[in-house]
Amino acid sequence: MNFQVTVLKILVAYPDGFAVMEDLKRDMAILATSGRDWADRTWRLAARVPDLDIWSQGLVERISGGWRLTSKGREVLAFMEAQPAPGPIRGTAVNEIALPVSEQVPVPPLRQPADRAKRRRERRERRREARERARANAS
Numbered sequence: 001m002n003f004q005v006t007v008l009k010i011l012v013a014y015p016d017g018f019a020v021m022e023d024l025k026r027d028m029a030i031l032a033t034s035g036r037d038w039a040d041r042t043w044r045l046a047a048r049v050p051d052l053d054i055w056s057q058g059l060v061e062r063i064s065g066g067w068r069l070t071s072k073g074r075e076v077l078a079f080m081e082a083q084p085a086p087g088p089i090r091g092t093a094v095n096e097i098a099l100p101v102s103e104q105v106p107v108p109p110l111r112q113p114a115d116r117a118k119r120r121r122e123r124r125e126r127r128r129e130a131r132e133r134a135r136a137n138a139s
Helices: 003-012 021-032 036-048 071-081 116-138
Strands: 018-020 060-063 066-069
Touching: 003 018, 003 021, 003 036, 003 060, 003 066, 003 071, 018 021, 021 066, 036 071, 066 071
Parallel strands: none
Antiparallel strands: 018 066, 060 066
16 A cells, blocks of 8 residues: 555545544554555556655645645645546656646556466365365364
């Protein structure tokens, strides 16, 4: 899971983009344990802006016991989530965020190994054989 993208996504959901630390920690824990889908999504979003640093780039401010999303942070998040036009794949620096949507670079889907189903069948078969051996040894 990409921590900085997750912080942006959490803060954008709060009124005025501000959340106290307890809320941030709770939401972060929920998302961190929600499975591979969230982690994969944050990594794909982060790939759009490889030099992302939410604090030094002024995307998030630390104030009054919490963090607040700035307007620049909203723009960067909108850029990362925009549906890009087909084209070559490359990362984008934060200072390049002003590109029109038609010129933005797509995030490729994660490739799955071609023999994934075969490996799954083999694992299932090994587990079945191990269960049978355990039953035979228990008798």
